[in-house]
Amino acid sequence: MKNTTQSMNCQRKNCNKCQHNICTYRVPIFSDLEPDEMMKIIELIVSRKYARGEMIVMEGNQLEGLYIIHSGRVKAFRYTQEAKEQILYLFAEGDFFGEKNLLRKQPVTYHAEALEETQICVIPHRSFHELLKEAPSISYKIMDQLCIRIDHLETLIQNMGTRDMEARISAILIEFAKKYGSKQNDGILVSMPLSREGIANYIGVTRETISRKLSRLQDDGIIEQVGNKKIKIYDLKALEQEYL
Amino acid sequence: MKNTTQSMNCQRKNCNKCQHNICTYRVPIFSDLEPDEMMKIIELIVSRKYARGEMIVMEGNQLEGLYIIHSGRVKAFRYTQEAKEQILYLFAEGDFFGEKNLLRKQPVTYHAEALEETQICVIPHRSFHELLKEAPSISYKIMDQLCIRIDHLETLIQNMGTRDMEARISAILIEFAKKYGSKQNDGILVSMPLSREGIANYIGVTRETISRKLSRLQDDGIIEQVGNKKIKIYDLKALEQEYL
DNA sequence: CGCCTCATTGAAGAGTATCAAAAACTGTGG
Protein backbone atom coordinates (compact mmCIF):
# COMPACT_ATOMS: atom_id res chain seq x y z
CA MET A 1 0.00 0.00 0.00
CA LYS A 2 2.60 2.39 1.11
CA ASN A 3 4.64 1.55 -1.93
CA THR A 4 1.81 2.27 -4.29
CA THR A 5 1.17 5.75 -3.04
CA GLN A 6 4.83 6.41 -2.96
CA SER A 7 5.06 5.30 -6.58
CA MET A 8 2.31 7.59 -7.66
CA ASN A 9 3.89 10.44 -5.83
CA CYS A 10 7.11 9.75 -7.57
CA GLN A 11 5.44 9.79 -10.93
CA ARG A 12 3.59 13.00 -10.30
CA LYS A 13 6.52 14.66 -8.75
CA ASN A 14 8.61 13.97 -11.79
CA CYS A 15 5.99 15.19 -14.18
CA ASN A 16 5.45 18.47 -12.44
CA LYS A 17 8.69 19.44 -10.92
CA CYS A 18 11.28 18.43 -13.45
CA GLN A 19 9.96 17.40 -16.80
CA HIS A 20 13.39 17.11 -18.24
CA ASN A 21 14.58 14.78 -15.60
CA ILE A 22 12.07 12.02 -15.86
CA CYS A 23 13.00 8.48 -16.87
CA THR A 24 12.13 8.86 -20.48
CA TYR A 25 14.44 11.76 -21.02
CA ARG A 26 17.36 9.86 -19.65
CA VAL A 27 16.76 6.71 -21.61
CA PRO A 28 18.62 6.41 -24.91
CA ILE A 29 15.75 4.37 -26.33
CA PHE A 30 13.38 7.32 -26.12
CA SER A 31 15.81 10.07 -26.99
CA ASP A 32 14.32 10.69 -30.43
CA LEU A 33 10.69 10.94 -29.35
CA GLU A 34 8.54 14.04 -29.80
CA PRO A 35 7.30 15.68 -26.60
CA ASP A 36 3.75 14.46 -27.09
CA GLU A 37 4.89 10.89 -27.61
CA MET A 38 7.00 11.26 -24.54
CA MET A 39 3.99 12.38 -22.54
CA LYS A 40 2.07 9.31 -23.59
CA ILE A 41 4.81 7.13 -22.21
CA ILE A 42 4.97 9.07 -19.02
CA GLU A 43 1.31 8.34 -18.43
CA LEU A 44 2.02 4.64 -18.60
CA ILE A 45 4.95 4.47 -16.28
CA VAL A 46 4.78 2.83 -12.91
CA SER A 47 7.60 3.59 -10.55
CA ARG A 48 9.13 1.44 -7.81
CA LYS A 49 11.80 1.86 -5.22
CA TYR A 50 14.33 -0.69 -4.00
CA ALA A 51 16.74 -0.55 -1.09
CA ARG A 52 20.38 -1.52 -1.27
CA GLY A 53 20.67 -5.31 -1.41
CA GLU A 54 17.08 -5.82 -2.42
CA MET A 55 16.30 -8.18 -5.29
CA ILE A 56 14.55 -6.50 -8.20
CA VAL A 57 13.95 -9.53 -10.39
CA MET A 58 14.88 -13.19 -10.15
CA GLU A 59 15.92 -15.54 -12.89
CA GLY A 60 12.82 -17.09 -14.41
CA ASN A 61 10.48 -14.22 -13.56
CA GLN A 62 7.89 -13.25 -16.11
CA LEU A 63 8.05 -9.49 -16.05
CA GLU A 64 5.01 -7.38 -16.70
CA GLY A 65 6.96 -4.85 -18.69
CA LEU A 66 10.27 -3.24 -19.44
CA TYR A 67 12.24 -2.24 -16.34
CA ILE A 68 14.10 1.03 -16.75
CA ILE A 69 16.47 2.37 -14.15
CA HIS A 70 15.53 5.88 -13.16
CA SER A 71 18.26 6.24 -10.56
CA GLY A 72 20.65 3.96 -8.75
CA ARG A 73 22.82 1.02 -9.69
CA VAL A 74 21.97 -2.60 -10.26
CA LYS A 75 24.00 -5.76 -10.66
CA ALA A 76 22.73 -8.58 -12.83
CA PHE A 77 24.14 -12.04 -12.19
CA ARG A 78 23.71 -15.76 -12.52
CA TYR A 79 24.88 -18.51 -10.23
CA THR A 80 27.59 -20.87 -11.41
CA GLN A 81 27.50 -24.60 -10.74
CA GLU A 82 29.32 -24.06 -7.47
CA ALA A 83 26.63 -21.55 -6.47
CA LYS A 84 29.06 -18.70 -6.91
CA GLU A 85 27.68 -15.41 -8.15
CA GLN A 86 28.79 -14.54 -11.67
CA ILE A 87 28.02 -10.94 -12.48
CA LEU A 88 26.98 -10.28 -16.07
CA TYR A 89 26.12 -6.59 -16.11
CA LEU A 90 26.31 -3.47 -14.05
CA PHE A 91 23.30 -1.37 -14.88
CA ALA A 92 22.97 2.34 -14.17
CA GLU A 93 20.57 5.18 -14.82
CA GLY A 94 18.97 4.82 -18.24
CA ASP A 95 19.69 1.12 -18.63
CA PHE A 96 16.85 -1.31 -18.97
CA PHE A 97 16.22 -4.99 -18.53
CA GLY A 98 13.44 -7.43 -19.22
CA GLU A 99 13.83 -7.00 -22.95
CA LYS A 100 13.71 -10.74 -23.56
CA ASN A 101 10.29 -10.82 -21.98
CA LEU A 102 9.27 -8.04 -24.26
CA LEU A 103 10.69 -9.28 -27.51
CA ARG A 104 10.47 -13.04 -27.24
CA LYS A 105 8.20 -13.80 -24.29
CA GLN A 106 11.10 -15.23 -22.37
CA PRO A 107 11.52 -14.83 -18.64
CA VAL A 108 14.57 -12.92 -17.45
CA THR A 109 17.72 -14.99 -17.51
CA TYR A 110 19.45 -13.47 -14.51
CA HIS A 111 18.95 -12.11 -11.04
CA ALA A 112 19.04 -8.36 -10.57
CA GLU A 113 19.86 -6.77 -7.23
CA ALA A 114 20.03 -3.10 -6.24
CA LEU A 115 23.55 -2.02 -5.29
CA GLU A 116 22.21 1.14 -3.71
CA GLU A 117 18.82 2.79 -3.35
CA THR A 118 17.34 2.41 -6.79
CA GLN A 119 14.26 3.65 -8.53
CA ILE A 120 12.82 1.62 -11.37
CA CYS A 121 10.23 2.68 -13.93
CA VAL A 122 8.15 -0.06 -15.48
CA ILE A 123 6.54 0.28 -18.87
CA PRO A 124 3.89 -2.43 -19.25
CA HIS A 125 4.20 -4.77 -22.21
CA ARG A 126 1.10 -3.73 -24.01
CA SER A 127 1.89 -0.06 -23.72
CA PHE A 128 5.31 -0.66 -25.08
CA HIS A 129 4.09 -2.58 -28.10
CA GLU A 130 1.62 0.16 -28.93
CA LEU A 131 4.44 2.60 -28.66
CA LEU A 132 6.51 0.54 -31.04
CA LYS A 133 3.80 0.76 -33.66
CA GLU A 134 3.49 4.51 -33.35
CA ALA A 135 7.19 5.25 -33.19
CA PRO A 136 9.07 2.56 -35.09
CA SER A 137 12.32 4.45 -34.63
CA ILE A 138 12.34 3.01 -31.13
CA SER A 139 13.02 -0.42 -32.51
CA TYR A 140 16.27 0.89 -33.98
CA LYS A 141 17.21 2.26 -30.62
CA ILE A 142 16.54 -1.04 -28.97
CA MET A 143 18.67 -2.90 -31.48
CA ASP A 144 21.33 -0.37 -30.80
CA GLN A 145 21.21 -1.03 -27.11
CA LEU A 146 21.19 -4.77 -27.65
CA CYS A 147 24.34 -4.41 -29.72
CA ILE A 148 25.98 -2.43 -26.96
CA ARG A 149 25.07 -5.17 -24.55
CA ILE A 150 26.53 -7.78 -26.87
CA ASP A 151 29.71 -5.75 -27.07
CA HIS A 152 29.95 -5.73 -23.32
CA LEU A 153 29.45 -9.47 -23.02
CA GLU A 154 31.97 -10.23 -25.73
CA THR A 155 34.54 -8.10 -23.98
CA LEU A 156 33.81 -9.75 -20.66
CA ILE A 157 34.35 -13.17 -22.21
CA GLN A 158 37.58 -12.01 -23.77
CA ASN A 159 38.67 -10.80 -20.37
CA MET A 160 37.69 -14.00 -18.61
CA GLY A 161 39.61 -15.92 -21.22
CA THR A 162 42.90 -14.24 -20.35
CA ARG A 163 44.90 -16.20 -17.85
CA ASP A 164 47.00 -13.33 -16.56
CA MET A 165 45.12 -12.11 -13.53
CA GLU A 166 46.92 -8.74 -13.41
CA ALA A 167 45.66 -8.01 -16.91
CA ARG A 168 42.12 -8.96 -15.98
CA ILE A 169 42.02 -6.75 -12.95
CA SER A 170 43.62 -3.90 -14.84
CA ALA A 171 40.90 -4.20 -17.46
CA ILE A 172 38.22 -3.89 -14.80
CA LEU A 173 39.91 -0.91 -13.19
CA ILE A 174 40.16 0.84 -16.53
CA GLU A 175 36.50 0.11 -17.21
CA PHE A 176 35.50 1.54 -13.84
CA ALA A 177 37.80 4.52 -14.28
CA LYS A 178 36.01 5.42 -17.50
CA LYS A 179 32.53 4.98 -16.11
CA TYR A 180 32.84 6.05 -12.50
CA GLY A 181 36.08 8.01 -12.32
CA SER A 182 36.67 11.73 -11.87
CA LYS A 183 39.91 13.37 -12.89
CA GLN A 184 42.01 15.02 -10.23
CA ASN A 185 45.35 16.74 -10.52
CA ASP A 186 47.32 13.73 -9.33
CA GLY A 187 45.23 10.95 -10.82
CA ILE A 188 41.75 9.53 -11.26
CA LEU A 189 39.50 8.94 -8.29
CA VAL A 190 37.18 6.03 -8.95
CA SER A 191 34.11 5.48 -6.84
CA MET A 192 33.85 1.71 -7.01
CA PRO A 193 30.42 0.31 -7.85
CA LEU A 194 31.33 -3.10 -6.42
CA SER A 195 32.92 -4.41 -3.25
CA ARG A 196 36.06 -6.51 -3.46
CA GLU A 197 33.87 -9.56 -3.46
CA GLY A 198 31.75 -8.01 -6.18
CA ILE A 199 34.80 -7.45 -8.35
CA ALA A 200 35.77 -11.05 -7.74
CA ASN A 201 32.33 -12.22 -8.85
CA TYR A 202 32.62 -10.05 -11.93
CA ILE A 203 35.85 -11.52 -13.24
CA GLY A 204 35.41 -14.99 -11.83
CA VAL A 205 37.99 -15.30 -9.05
CA THR A 206 37.96 -15.19 -5.25
CA ARG A 207 37.90 -12.04 -3.17
CA GLU A 208 41.25 -12.92 -1.61
CA THR A 209 42.90 -12.86 -5.01
CA ILE A 210 41.45 -9.43 -5.70
CA SER A 211 42.76 -8.21 -2.37
CA ARG A 212 46.24 -9.48 -3.03
CA LYS A 213 46.44 -8.10 -6.54
CA LEU A 214 45.14 -4.69 -5.55
CA SER A 215 47.64 -4.53 -2.70
CA ARG A 216 50.37 -5.36 -5.16
CA LEU A 217 49.26 -2.59 -7.51
CA GLN A 218 49.28 -0.27 -4.51
CA ASP A 219 52.78 -1.33 -3.49
CA ASP A 220 53.90 -0.58 -7.02
CA GLY A 221 52.50 2.93 -6.67
CA ILE A 222 50.07 2.47 -9.52
CA ILE A 223 46.92 2.83 -7.44
CA GLU A 224 45.91 3.72 -3.91
CA GLN A 225 42.99 2.15 -2.10
CA VAL A 226 41.01 4.94 -0.43
CA GLY A 227 38.88 3.17 2.09
CA ASN A 228 36.87 0.30 0.70
CA LYS A 229 34.77 2.24 -1.73
CA LYS A 230 37.24 4.33 -3.65
CA ILE A 231 40.41 3.72 -5.56
CA LYS A 232 42.75 6.35 -6.82
CA ILE A 233 44.59 5.58 -10.02
CA TYR A 234 47.95 7.32 -10.16
CA ASP A 235 49.36 5.66 -13.24
CA LEU A 236 46.69 4.80 -15.77
CA LYS A 237 49.29 4.12 -18.44
CA ALA A 238 50.91 1.46 -16.31
CA LEU A 239 47.51 -0.18 -15.93
CA GLU A 240 46.94 -0.07 -19.64
CA GLN A 241 50.33 -1.60 -20.28
CA GLU A 242 49.52 -4.33 -17.87
CA TYR A 243 46.34 -4.69 -19.81
CA LEU A 244 48.08 -4.88 -23.18
CA MET B 1 38.13 -12.51 -60.98
CA LYS B 2 37.64 -16.17 -60.61
CA ASN B 3 35.84 -15.56 -57.37
CA THR B 4 33.41 -13.16 -58.94
CA THR B 5 32.24 -15.50 -61.65
CA GLN B 6 32.02 -18.27 -59.14
CA SER B 7 29.83 -16.12 -56.96
CA MET B 8 27.49 -15.32 -59.76
CA ASN B 9 27.21 -18.93 -60.72
CA CYS B 10 26.36 -19.82 -57.21
CA GLN B 11 23.65 -17.22 -57.08
CA ARG B 12 22.10 -18.29 -60.33
CA LYS B 13 22.25 -21.91 -59.48
CA ASN B 14 20.31 -21.35 -56.30
CA CYS B 15 17.65 -19.32 -57.98
CA ASN B 16 16.95 -21.83 -60.66
CA LYS B 17 17.52 -25.19 -59.18
CA CYS B 18 16.22 -25.02 -55.67
CA GLN B 19 14.21 -21.96 -54.84
CA HIS B 20 13.25 -23.25 -51.47
CA ASN B 21 16.78 -23.89 -50.45
CA ILE B 22 18.27 -20.49 -50.95
CA CYS B 23 19.75 -18.44 -48.13
CA THR B 24 16.68 -16.42 -47.46
CA TYR B 25 14.50 -19.41 -46.84
CA ARG B 26 16.88 -20.76 -44.27
CA VAL B 27 17.30 -17.54 -42.39
CA PRO B 28 15.02 -17.00 -39.42
CA ILE B 29 15.11 -13.27 -40.04
CA PHE B 30 13.31 -13.65 -43.34
CA SER B 31 10.98 -16.47 -42.43
CA ASP B 32 7.88 -14.30 -42.39
CA LEU B 33 8.40 -12.63 -45.75
CA GLU B 34 6.02 -12.94 -48.67
CA PRO B 35 7.39 -14.68 -51.78
CA ASP B 36 7.63 -11.45 -53.73
CA GLU B 37 9.55 -9.74 -50.96
CA MET B 38 11.78 -12.74 -50.82
CA MET B 39 12.47 -12.46 -54.51
CA LYS B 40 13.55 -8.87 -54.11
CA ILE B 41 16.11 -9.92 -51.56
CA ILE B 42 17.35 -12.71 -53.72
CA GLU B 43 18.11 -10.20 -56.44
CA LEU B 44 20.36 -8.32 -54.09
CA ILE B 45 22.36 -11.16 -52.72
CA VAL B 46 26.01 -11.64 -53.52
CA SER B 47 27.45 -15.01 -52.71
CA ARG B 48 30.99 -15.96 -51.71
CA LYS B 49 32.82 -19.14 -50.97
CA TYR B 50 35.47 -19.76 -48.34
CA ALA B 51 37.74 -22.73 -47.80
CA ARG B 52 38.37 -24.38 -44.45
CA GLY B 53 40.67 -22.19 -42.39
CA GLU B 54 40.06 -19.10 -44.49
CA MET B 55 39.31 -15.82 -42.73
CA ILE B 56 35.93 -14.37 -43.62
CA VAL B 57 36.14 -11.11 -41.70
CA MET B 58 38.69 -9.59 -39.36
CA GLU B 59 38.09 -7.53 -36.27
CA GLY B 60 37.80 -3.89 -37.27
CA ASN B 61 36.54 -4.56 -40.78
CA GLN B 62 33.86 -2.30 -42.13
CA LEU B 63 31.54 -4.72 -43.83
CA GLU B 64 29.57 -3.77 -46.90
CA GLY B 65 26.51 -5.62 -45.73
CA LEU B 66 25.03 -8.36 -43.63
CA TYR B 67 26.87 -11.70 -43.92
CA ILE B 68 24.55 -14.67 -43.86
CA ILE B 69 25.81 -18.22 -43.77
CA HIS B 70 24.29 -20.24 -46.58
CA SER B 71 26.18 -23.41 -45.77
CA GLY B 72 29.12 -24.41 -43.62
CA ARG B 73 30.34 -23.54 -40.15
CA VAL B 74 32.17 -20.52 -38.85
CA LYS B 75 33.95 -19.70 -35.63
CA ALA B 76 34.02 -16.14 -34.34
CA PHE B 77 36.75 -15.22 -31.90
CA ARG B 78 38.86 -12.52 -30.34
CA TYR B 79 42.40 -12.65 -29.11
CA THR B 80 43.11 -12.39 -25.40
CA GLN B 81 45.98 -10.35 -24.00
CA GLU B 82 48.24 -13.37 -24.28
CA ALA B 83 47.30 -13.66 -27.96
CA LYS B 84 45.26 -16.74 -27.24
CA GLU B 85 42.15 -17.31 -29.30
CA GLN B 86 38.93 -16.89 -27.35
CA ILE B 87 36.00 -18.23 -29.30
CA LEU B 88 32.76 -16.29 -28.86
CA TYR B 89 30.34 -17.98 -31.25
CA LEU B 90 29.97 -20.98 -33.47
CA PHE B 91 27.87 -19.96 -36.43
CA ALA B 92 26.08 -22.34 -38.74
CA GLU B 93 23.65 -22.25 -41.65
CA GLY B 94 21.18 -19.39 -41.24
CA ASP B 95 23.24 -17.42 -38.78
CA PHE B 96 24.42 -13.96 -39.66
CA PHE B 97 27.07 -11.51 -38.59
CA GLY B 98 27.98 -7.95 -39.30
CA GLU B 99 24.85 -6.69 -37.60
CA LYS B 100 26.77 -4.06 -35.66
CA ASN B 101 27.90 -2.56 -38.93
CA LEU B 102 24.33 -2.53 -40.06
CA LEU B 103 22.68 -1.17 -36.97
CA ARG B 104 25.26 1.13 -35.47
CA LYS B 105 27.92 1.67 -38.15
CA GLN B 106 30.42 -0.19 -36.04
CA PRO B 107 33.06 -2.46 -37.52
CA VAL B 108 32.89 -6.12 -36.59
CA THR B 109 34.26 -6.84 -33.16
CA TYR B 110 35.68 -10.28 -33.83
CA HIS B 111 37.48 -12.41 -36.35
CA ALA B 112 35.47 -14.99 -38.26
CA GLU B 113 37.06 -18.05 -39.82
CA ALA B 114 35.51 -20.86 -41.85
CA LEU B 115 35.70 -24.20 -40.05
CA GLU B 116 34.85 -26.03 -43.26
CA GLU B 117 33.95 -25.05 -46.79
CA THR B 118 31.47 -22.26 -46.27
CA GLN B 119 29.22 -20.24 -48.49
CA ILE B 120 28.28 -16.73 -47.43
CA CYS B 121 25.52 -14.54 -48.82
CA VAL B 122 25.99 -10.82 -48.47
CA ILE B 123 23.07 -8.40 -48.41
CA PRO B 124 24.41 -4.88 -49.02
CA HIS B 125 23.64 -2.28 -46.38
CA ARG B 126 21.46 -0.08 -48.50
CA SER B 127 19.38 -2.98 -49.74
CA PHE B 128 18.86 -4.13 -46.24
CA HIS B 129 17.72 -0.77 -44.97
CA GLU B 130 15.23 -0.48 -47.81
CA LEU B 131 14.01 -3.90 -46.92
CA LEU B 132 13.57 -2.84 -43.31
CA LYS B 133 11.30 -0.01 -44.39
CA GLU B 134 9.14 -2.24 -46.53
CA ALA B 135 8.94 -5.12 -44.10
CA PRO B 136 9.28 -3.79 -40.57
CA SER B 137 8.54 -7.22 -39.16
CA ILE B 138 12.14 -8.00 -39.96
CA SER B 139 13.30 -5.71 -37.22
CA TYR B 140 11.46 -7.88 -34.71
CA LYS B 141 13.20 -10.91 -36.08
CA ILE B 142 16.55 -9.24 -35.74
CA MET B 143 15.89 -8.26 -32.15
CA ASP B 144 14.89 -11.82 -31.58
CA GLN B 145 18.17 -13.09 -32.95
CA LEU B 146 20.13 -10.55 -30.96
CA CYS B 147 18.42 -11.78 -27.81
CA ILE B 148 19.35 -15.34 -28.68
CA ARG B 149 22.92 -14.23 -29.09
CA ILE B 150 22.86 -12.46 -25.74
CA ASP B 151 21.53 -15.63 -24.18
CA HIS B 152 24.41 -17.56 -25.61
CA LEU B 153 27.01 -15.10 -24.35
CA GLU B 154 25.50 -14.97 -20.89
CA THR B 155 25.60 -18.73 -20.66
CA LEU B 156 29.18 -18.81 -21.89
CA ILE B 157 30.20 -16.34 -19.18
CA GLN B 158 28.37 -18.36 -16.56
CA ASN B 159 30.27 -21.42 -17.76
CA MET B 160 33.63 -19.66 -17.78
CA GLY B 161 32.92 -18.47 -14.26
CA THR B 162 32.65 -22.00 -12.89
CA ARG B 163 35.94 -23.22 -11.54
CA ASP B 164 35.22 -26.93 -11.80
CA MET B 165 36.71 -27.91 -15.13
CA GLU B 166 34.74 -31.16 -15.39
CA ALA B 167 31.53 -29.17 -15.19
CA ARG B 168 32.66 -26.76 -17.88
CA ILE B 169 33.60 -29.50 -20.30
CA SER B 170 30.41 -31.37 -19.58
CA ALA B 171 28.46 -28.24 -20.41
CA ILE B 172 30.18 -27.96 -23.76
CA LEU B 173 29.62 -31.62 -24.57
CA ILE B 174 25.94 -31.29 -23.73
CA GLU B 175 25.70 -28.20 -25.92
CA PHE B 176 27.34 -29.99 -28.82
CA ALA B 177 25.22 -33.09 -28.26
CA LYS B 178 22.08 -31.00 -28.66
CA LYS B 179 23.27 -29.17 -31.75
CA TYR B 180 25.39 -31.70 -33.56
CA GLY B 181 24.43 -35.05 -32.06
CA SER B 182 22.44 -37.93 -33.55
CA LYS B 183 20.76 -40.52 -31.39
CA GLN B 184 21.86 -44.12 -31.70
CA ASN B 185 20.70 -47.17 -29.82
CA ASP B 186 23.63 -47.13 -27.40
CA GLY B 187 24.13 -43.38 -27.06
CA ILE B 188 24.54 -40.09 -28.88
CA LEU B 189 27.10 -39.69 -31.62
CA VAL B 190 28.34 -36.11 -31.75
CA SER B 191 30.19 -34.79 -34.76
CA MET B 192 32.45 -32.24 -33.14
CA PRO B 193 32.53 -28.81 -34.75
CA LEU B 194 35.85 -27.98 -33.07
CA SER B 195 39.20 -29.65 -32.61
CA ARG B 196 40.54 -30.27 -29.11
CA GLU B 197 42.34 -26.98 -29.36
CA GLY B 198 39.13 -25.34 -30.53
CA ILE B 199 37.25 -26.62 -27.51
CA ALA B 200 40.05 -25.31 -25.33
CA ASN B 201 39.77 -21.88 -26.94
CA TYR B 202 36.03 -21.96 -26.41
CA ILE B 203 36.09 -22.51 -22.67
CA GLY B 204 39.35 -20.74 -21.97
CA VAL B 205 41.81 -23.50 -21.05
CA THR B 206 44.68 -25.30 -22.77
CA ARG B 207 44.30 -28.14 -25.23
CA GLU B 208 46.22 -30.48 -22.92
CA THR B 209 43.64 -30.01 -20.20
CA ILE B 210 40.87 -30.88 -22.63
CA SER B 211 42.74 -34.01 -23.65
CA ARG B 212 43.20 -35.14 -20.09
CA LYS B 213 39.61 -34.49 -19.06
CA LEU B 214 38.16 -36.21 -22.11
CA SER B 215 40.39 -39.22 -21.50
CA ARG B 216 39.16 -39.31 -17.96
CA LEU B 217 35.52 -39.20 -19.06
CA GLN B 218 36.36 -42.03 -21.44
CA ASP B 219 37.99 -44.10 -18.71
CA ASP B 220 34.85 -43.62 -16.65
CA GLY B 221 32.81 -45.05 -19.52
CA ILE B 222 30.79 -41.88 -19.92
CA ILE B 223 32.01 -41.07 -23.42
CA GLU B 224 34.11 -42.59 -26.16
CA GLN B 225 36.37 -40.62 -28.45
CA VAL B 226 35.79 -41.86 -32.01
CA GLY B 227 38.79 -40.58 -33.92
CA ASN B 228 39.43 -36.90 -33.51
CA LYS B 229 36.21 -35.60 -34.94
CA LYS B 230 33.53 -37.57 -33.20
CA ILE B 231 32.58 -38.33 -29.65
CA LYS B 232 30.04 -40.86 -28.55
CA ILE B 233 28.16 -40.06 -25.39
CA TYR B 234 27.11 -43.20 -23.54
CA ASP B 235 25.87 -41.65 -20.35
CA LEU B 236 24.33 -38.23 -20.89
CA LYS B 237 22.84 -38.24 -17.40
CA ALA B 238 26.26 -38.63 -15.84
CA LEU B 239 27.42 -35.62 -17.86
CA GLU B 240 24.44 -33.61 -16.73
CA GLN B 241 25.09 -34.52 -13.12
CA GLU B 242 28.65 -33.41 -13.51
CA TYR B 243 27.21 -30.28 -14.94
CA LEU B 244 24.82 -29.74 -12.05
C1' DC C 1 50.97 -45.22 -48.08
C1' DG C 2 53.42 -41.46 -46.14
C1' DC C 3 53.70 -37.05 -44.42
C1' DC C 4 51.93 -33.43 -41.67
C1' DT C 5 48.86 -32.04 -38.38
C1' DC C 6 46.60 -32.85 -34.28
C1' DA C 7 46.17 -35.20 -29.95
C1' DT C 8 48.05 -37.56 -25.93
C1' DT C 9 50.92 -38.30 -21.97
C1' DG C 10 54.47 -37.21 -18.44
C1' DA C 11 56.96 -34.38 -15.10
C1' DA C 12 57.88 -30.03 -13.15
C1' DG C 13 56.41 -25.57 -11.87
C1' DA C 14 53.42 -21.52 -11.24
C1' DG C 15 49.40 -19.66 -9.48
C1' DT C 16 45.09 -19.46 -7.45
C1' DA C 17 41.75 -21.57 -4.16
C1' DT C 18 40.96 -22.62 0.40
C1' DC C 19 40.84 -22.22 5.33
C1' DA C 20 41.76 -19.60 9.27
C1' DA C 21 42.86 -15.58 11.81
C1' DA C 22 43.83 -10.75 12.28
C1' DA C 23 43.02 -6.10 10.82
C1' DA C 24 40.49 -2.34 8.85
C1' DC C 25 36.53 -0.14 7.55
C1' DT C 26 31.51 1.60 7.91
C1' DG C 27 27.98 3.65 10.02
C1' DT C 28 25.23 3.68 14.18
C1' DG C 29 24.31 5.28 18.72
C1' DG C 30 25.71 7.40 22.80
Next chain:
DNA sequence: CCACAGTTTTTGATACTCTTCAATGAGGCG
Protein backbone atom coordinates in the same frame (compact mmCIF):
# COMPACT_ATOMS: atom_id res chain seq x y z
C1' DC D 1 33.23 13.33 18.43
C1' DC D 2 34.24 8.97 19.97
C1' DA D 3 33.38 4.19 20.91
C1' DC D 4 31.37 -0.08 19.36
C1' DA D 5 29.65 -3.88 16.67
C1' DG D 6 29.07 -5.95 12.46
C1' DT D 7 30.76 -6.45 8.17
C1' DT D 8 34.31 -6.45 4.88
C1' DT D 9 39.00 -6.90 3.77
C1' DT D 10 43.59 -8.28 4.32
C1' DT D 11 47.22 -11.48 5.22
C1' DG D 12 49.39 -16.04 5.89
C1' DA D 13 50.19 -21.00 5.08
C1' DT D 14 48.93 -25.03 2.64
C1' DA D 15 47.01 -27.89 -0.95
C1' DC D 16 45.42 -28.59 -5.32
C1' DT D 17 44.76 -27.87 -10.10
C1' DC D 18 46.01 -26.23 -14.28
C1' DT D 19 49.76 -24.63 -17.26
C1' DT D 20 53.94 -25.27 -19.42
C1' DC D 21 57.42 -27.65 -21.94
C1' DA D 22 58.81 -31.68 -24.17
C1' DA D 23 58.37 -36.02 -26.31
C1' DT D 24 55.60 -39.63 -28.03
C1' DG D 25 51.62 -41.35 -30.50
C1' DA D 26 47.60 -41.39 -33.51
C1' DG D 27 44.70 -39.50 -37.19
C1' DG D 28 43.49 -37.82 -41.56
C1' DC D 29 44.17 -35.99 -46.08
C1' DG D 30 46.41 -35.93 -50.45
